Amino acid sequence: MEFKGKLGLYKIIETEDKTKTLWSEYFAEACHNLSGAYEETLYNYIHGCNIPEQITSGNIICVLDVGFGLGVGLKAFADEINKHENLSDRTFSYVSMELDEDLFLWSVKNNFPEYTFIKNENVYTCTFILNAGIPLSVMVLIGDGRITIPSAFKQNNFSPFTAIFQDAFSPKKNPALWTTEWFSDLSFMSTEEVYMSTYSASVSVRKSMIAAGWKIESAKGFGQKRTMTKARLIGETNSTLAADLARSPTLELHDI
Numbered sequence: 002m003e004f005k006g007k008l009g010l011y012k013i014i015e016t017e018d019k020t021k022t023l024w025s026e027y028f029a030e031a032c033h034n035l036s037g038a039y040e041e042t043l044y045n046y047i048h049g050c051n052i053p054e055q056i057t058s059g060n061i062i063c064v065l066d067v068g069f070g071l072g073v074g075l076k077a078f079a080d081e082i083n084k085h086e087n088l089s090d091r092t093f094s095y096v097s098m099e100l101d102e103d104l105f106l107w108s109v110k111n112n113f114p115e116y117t118f119i120k121n122e123n124v125y126t127c128t129f130i131l132n133a134g135i136p137l138s139v140m141v142l143i144g145d146g147r148i149t150i151p152s153a154f155k156q157n158n159f160s161p162f163t164a165i166f167q168d169a170f171s172p173k174k175n176p177a178l179w180t181t182e183w184f185s186d187l188s189f190m191s192t193e194e195v196y197m198s199t200y201s202a203s204v205s206v207r208k209s210m211i212a213a214g215w216k217i218e219s220a221k222g223f224g225q226k227r228t229m230t231k232a233r234l235i236g237e238t239n240s241t242l243a244a245d246l247a248r249s250p251t252l253e254l255h256d257i
């Protein structure tokens with residue numbers, strides 16, 4: 002099964018946990034690990050960014066999902082909020098970006114059929130009403146997130162991020178979303194307490210994060226993946242990891 006978007010064909014693939022992902026012809030890559038799209042999202046982003054603890058902390062939560070794709074990140078975030086009780090008076094926001102508007106519309110139709118998004122210029126918004134009436138404000142910006150996200154932030158369209166799901170396609174296929182300049186923009190748009198997490202363990206990505214001021218940690222990856230990367234703006238990069246990276250001749254990534 003497949004469908005055609007603005008950026009070419011998408012093939013629908015069932016992953017091992019029975020949830021779906023898409024293979025993109027334009028990026029020549031699948032959106033998720035075939036071991037399980039939902040399970041991978043829970044592991045890498047919901048737990049990778051300490052979302053359960055952030056929910057119980059009582060503070061504002063504003064998530065940036067780097068690439069809307071099928072909206073698995075949004076589904077997992079909403080499901081996690083639904084597991085908690087007594088959340089009245091809390092503010093939950095989810096912000097994302099998507100290059101391919103047709104893909105976004107396909108994902109909403111297939112994965113969130115109960116919700117109607119309102120379009121205003123390049124921005125789709127919707128308030129999901131979760132269990133016990135908790136509102137989750139959802140905003141998805143269509144176009145190149147390198148431009149749309151910083152520009153919407155400067156216009157105060159959302160709060161600073163407390164969690165970043167760094168879930169672009171791989172650095173080889175989607176290099177613009179792994180550069181020092183992108184990570185620097187992300188740090189500017191985040192709270193001091195932010196958690197950023199990604200499936201990538203690439204040396205050049207880790208060096209780019211560090212060059213942009215992030216403190217990083219290597220963690221066990223999802224499924225068969227040996228390692229992934231978690232980043233914060235406070236604390237220090239683990240000294241052994243910093244020394245290993247310093248020894249590698251690989252350079253950080255920059256915008257071209």
Ligand SMILES: C[S@@+](CC[C@H](N)C(=O)[O-])C[C@H]1O[C@@H](n2cnc3c(N)ncnc32)[C@H](O)[C@@H]1O
Nearest residue numbers: 032068069070071072073074098099100145146
């Ligand atoms: C790996 S998928 C994300 C999967 C998604 N987080 C989910 O849970 O379903 C990456 C997405 O980022 C989008 N993308 C890639 N480059 C982009 C850019 N510069 N701006 C906005 N979206 C981009 C792709 O079209 C793709 O849908």
